[in-house]
Amino acid sequence: RKLNIALIGLGYYATYQLAPAFAQTQFANLAGVVSGTPSKIEDWKKKYNIPEKNCYNYQNFDKIIENKDIDAVYIVLPNSMHHEFALRAAKAGKHVICEKPMAVSVREAEEMIAACKKAGVQLAIGYRLHYEPFTNEVMRLAREKDFGKVKFVEASFGFKLRDTNAWRMKKAFAGGGPMMDVGIYALNASRYATGEEPVSVTAQWVKTDPEIYKDIEETLFWQLKFPGGAISSSTTTYNGNVHRLFVSYENGNLEMSPAYDYGPLKGKTSKGEMNLPVIKHQTAQLEAMSEAILNNRPVRTPGEEGLRDMKIIEAIYKAAETGKEIKL
Ligand code: NAD
The missing domain is CATH 3.40.50.720 (NAD(P)-binding Rossmann-like Domain)
Structure with missing residues (x-):
């Protein structure tokens, strides 16, 4: 059936x-x-x-x-x-x-x-991405620690969007800017690359084109601290293209670019190219x-997984607004 x-x-x-x-x-x-x-x-x-x-x-x-x-x-x-x-x-x-x-x-x-x-x-x-082999390998490396503990993650996703009529550019429809649309992938990646939930967040925003990005953030940077000692740094933007995930472990690293697109995704680790099946994610x-x-x-990505990202996104916005470190 x-x-x-x-x-x-x-x-x-x-x-x-x-x-x-x-x-x-x-x-x-x-x-x-x-x-x-x-x-x-x-x-x-x-x-x-x-x-x-x-x-x-x-x-x-x-x-x-x-x-x-x-x-x-x-x-x-x-x-x-x-x-x-x-x-x-x-x-x-x-x-x-x-x-x-x-x-x-x-x-x-x-x-x-x-x-x-x-x-x-x-x-x-x-x-x-939770259903696709490259991402599953990033998750496995966090779990099985082939290269030791995760020390540092750099996860960023942004693209150029300037159409002021698009619902993505209106806070009432999108809930925010690139953070809500693609920054969420980078945030989710920092969580699956460490296999941990962050304990605090700092964030900063930059607007170079206030005419176009009137209603929403243009570019947002944030940093997370994880309980095992790992830290992450991320960027999301509607004013440039970035599709990257970099993970630094105690004894090696992983680099994927593109890391979040529909595919084919591409990546390598200290051991060489990630030769994994290319599938249709959807x-x-x-x-x-x-x-x-x-x-x-139970499904692999239930509402609770979405809620975790939403809680951190709210904290990222609060951290950017106040300039303070927000505990999670
Ligand atoms: P879209 O604008 O192409 O489609 C949105 C649809 O909603 C349109 O058919 C539109 O007619 C309809 N709609 C109904 N009421 C509307 C209203 N008041 N204003 C505007 N549209 C209205 O957007 P999309 O790119 O298909 O994105 C839809 C959702 O899917 C978003 O939540 C987006 O984040 C998500 N999405 C996910 C992925 C992914 O890779 N998982 C990729 C793209 C989009």
Whole structure:
């Protein structure tokens, strides 16, 4: 049996990354769509053979409670809408898969976790890298310590975005700037590269172009201290390209660039090139999440994983605002 999933929000990521990924899965089925644009629904019905009864708009979405042919929804909307649709889906008794960042605040993330728990449904966050071999190797090195303990991590992710009309540039929709969009990957990487949760954070922001980056941060730098003694340094920005993860261990190092893109990812360690399988992240993620949900097992990246990042992101913003070290 397959997990029947309805995608909510048919924008770039749903259309060009998630939808094609279903074709290669054994356990995930693209069963329905939720969209505010009727013409998109018509296109998707034809292209993916989706029956009319599995199509909804944002107003009639709650009727999905009556639809036995949908098991789960996958929220691929602007960040500020994740919370509302996660709560509505949980209320309708559907499992929730939600894109990163899971929400725009810690409070929202906690409410999403509570709502899914109350409804007895799973909440999974779309951290696709956790399902991909290069990232799994970084995690393994933290666990098995081939090169000894982690001393220092440098994790940065930024790209050039100047379109002032984009929802990503509006705090009300994105919850923040590049930190919310791609900085979260760098933050998550510093956590999986050390295998630890940070204990304190300092941060600084720089704005060179206040005309363009009116509503959100342009560039943000932050530093974390980890309980085992490791420290990390990260940058996120909408004003330049950086896709790098560097880990310095007691007896060696690892360097990946690009470290967070859809792939192929590339990296090397002190032992040489990382020769690992190149896979489609979204396929691996959908497959693992669907199999876990169908078998009533916990997913690898639950709401709690998203909440940890949200708590640190709030602390990073507070540290940048106050100039103080914030304890976690
Ligand atoms: P997008 O702008 O391409 O798509 C967003 C969709 O939401 C559009 O179809 C739009 O019509 C719809 N929408 C509904 N109400 C809207 C409103 N009021 N304003 C704007 N759009 C509205 O964005 P995207 O790149 O597909 O990102 C969607 C989500 O997916 C975000 O949370 C993003 O962080 C996440 N994402 C994750 C990855 C990943 O690699 N995991 C990659 C890209 C995006």
